[in-house]
Amino acid sequence: MRTDLWRSSVVVIALLLALPVVTVLSFLLQPSGEVWRHLVATVLADYITNSLLLMIGVGCGTLLLGVTTAWLTSRYRFPGARLFSWALLLPLAMPAYIIAYTYTGMLDFSGPLQSALRDQFGWSYGDYWFPEIRSIGGAVTMLSLVLYPYVYLLVRAAFLEQSLGAIEVSRSLGAGPWRTFLQVALPLARPAVITGLSLALMETLADFGTVQYFGVDTFTTGIFRTWFGLGDSAAAAQLSALLLLFLFSLILLERWSRRQARYHQSGQRWRTPPRQPLSRGRGIVALILCLLPLLFGFLLPAGQLLIWAWRSASHSVDLQFVTLTLNSLALAAAAALLTLLLALLLAYGRRLRGGWAVHSSLQIAGLGYAVPGTVIAVGVMLPFAWIDNTLDGWLRSQFGISSGLLLSGTLVALLFAYAVRFLAVSLNAVEGGLGRIRPTMDDAARSLGLRPLQVLRQIHFPLLRGTALTALLLVFVDVLKELPATLILRPFNFNTLAVRAYELAADERLADAAPAALMIVVAGIGPVILLSRAIARERCPESPSLLTNRRSDHAA
């Protein structure tokens, strides 16, 4: 009886969490309206072209940065190699929209770099050529700079896992270091490369802030504009559905590469190759190659933010800013707690009574993490608005009272959207932690005289505390950074750090946006520290799991 209650509540929660995606996908089957035909005739081709260009560009960029740094830090000893092995993850803390506006401030006409050039050489406007940062190329650069750590982390782990044998055999058969890298090491790491790449590309497709700021028309900006500019929710949902198809193909690619990975990894624990020392000259080259992504992906923009924040602190850090911060923190904490509770409920449901229904429910519930915030927002708004209107209409006709907006336009909608998007993060951490509590431990505690609830308190609670905190932290930070869903779903006059930073930046008040942006970046360092601790322990198979599982284990 009790387990049936568990099972049905698990299924109901999963279905609720699947609601946005199902809603959006159902619009694929709807007859297309006038706005949709207009979109197809005018901008759809641009959206697709730009999205593809972004994917190709970011794909190349993250591969170049990620694989190079992974190879250097996993195989060679050079000054700072140890430091780089975790510091190269720091750009993960930098949301793309923040790095985008930071670089805009640094590189545009009135920015410090161009001003300095003009002063130095006595140029004036029009005398010289300077690359335009607000372009698709700029977006590719920004996204590559913050997304390469996905590739780096996974490929590095793969390189560390490769047996020394394969490398030594290759060398003994007469292949030099370059040929060994290209023909042995890289092909062996291919599943990791594809996984990292598809994660980076999913983020690229989900990005809203960067492309919106740079004026590059992609699906996410198109959805936003169709909804708020043209006021056509159906067409927005249809665009969303199309974007989802793009994403699902990436998920399939990623799943496929994971299956390949299973064949490649041997159960045996092989000797990891010792890092080879590099000559002085080559060591410096390696140092520079690793320093560049770190410098441009984190140190420079973070430094610039710090300077701006310092300068603008006196007038931009006021009571409003404090409210803003408290709003953000409270919202993120609430969302983190909510997802943790849901994750615990689902994970215990699976532990107590598995079965295919519960298992597939968990898979569906984890789907949200692959879905862009913009799409989730659309998928949440449509059904919630419908419920509100229906309820309101019914109450009016029956009792002559109005319920107003109960769901849409309230924090309920926002929290629900966060739960949909970030449940997989919590669920993964909790399931990992729960998996370490073997069922025999429960039995042992029972046979030593504990009642079931005492087992929960004395065994499960202390053992799950660490993973629960991890889950809370990860979701907390993800919610702090989240932009598009918050932008669309937040209640009227309710602002968060991310929204404020975005709005100020959009108004060209870059320095004023810096304090909020800086706080988000600082918070984002938390998960990076978690990851780097895993790396420091050098238990290579574990370091990537924290990151990849977040996105993909429950993604499809």
Add this chain to the structure above:
Amino acid sequence: MLLELDQIRVGYATTEVVRGVSLTLAEGEIGALLGPSGCGKTTLLRAIAGFEPLRSGVVRLAGRDLSREQWQLPPEQRGVGMVFQDFALFPHLNVSDNIGFGLRHWSRSDRRERVLRLLALVGLSAYGEAWPHQLSGGQQQRIALARALAPRPQLLLLDEPFSGLDVELREGLAREVREILRQEGIGALMVTHDQLEAFAMADRIGVVEQGSLRQWATGYDLYHYPADRFVADFIGQGVFLPGRVSGAGEVMTELGLLLGRMPTGCRVGCAVEVLLRPDDLIDIGVDDTERSDAVEVRVLERLFRGAEFLYTVALPSGTRLLCLTHSHHNYPPGSTIWVRPDAGQVAIFPVSVTD
């Protein structure tokens, strides 16, 4: 009686895993359940511990009902300790706290004393402050044992207690555990798939197959007087030698007249088979060939096992037998040697198509 199982049945949705098992274990006795993997022996153990409900039957401990049809005492109220295959030590507690886990209602000083005594008993006095992950497999095993023994259970259940350990470690530890159980005067029932382990530990051994208890007897009786062909096959090695009943308790075979207990329904002239263990055949080399019961056999295979040789030999008719000899009796395959049966009472099985 300490433990009584009366016709217990355990099952999941559509499959019955334990099919009407009955056995008894006396105070201070150690029992073992032996069987191939998936035979239901672990489920049986978990039913006694209270982790699996019964479909029917009764589990009784020292005269008190633990489980009946539709009713069971929760595991924590049974006074039954359990040692798990994976030890299941609590990773967030150190060794002392693990051992003291079941002593929550004891006074602080009693608990401390009991923990120290158990640490000494398992020979790990220096490890009270250590963490489970810092211990070797054998040490973890001993702590798991100490933890289960701490609350002085009336009965201790051990689920494949040595299967996770190195072979060298197993034998010594099995002897140690037996000694500790004796000292504490605690009856125990263990599950294993290793018959040598069962022989080393247990006073009574049950052979389980497909959820049924085939035989519940001492190791000696299982080996020499198996109740049926499955037990005969499962325990030890041996071959079935065809023969014909020639009188009361007498079977005529190619090795001559063998004596044994007659299965019911076999009369003179019945075709039967006799279980012949490798040690039932004595190699008499070439010295004593004048004996009336000496038989000439040809060596087919030779397997050196350290202290002994195991030969596969063939009778003139081609029937194959196994023969165990001293490690000095080294005959190359193809050679001819003389053997004689020394079986005492052999196990006799009727020949039928189904059995």
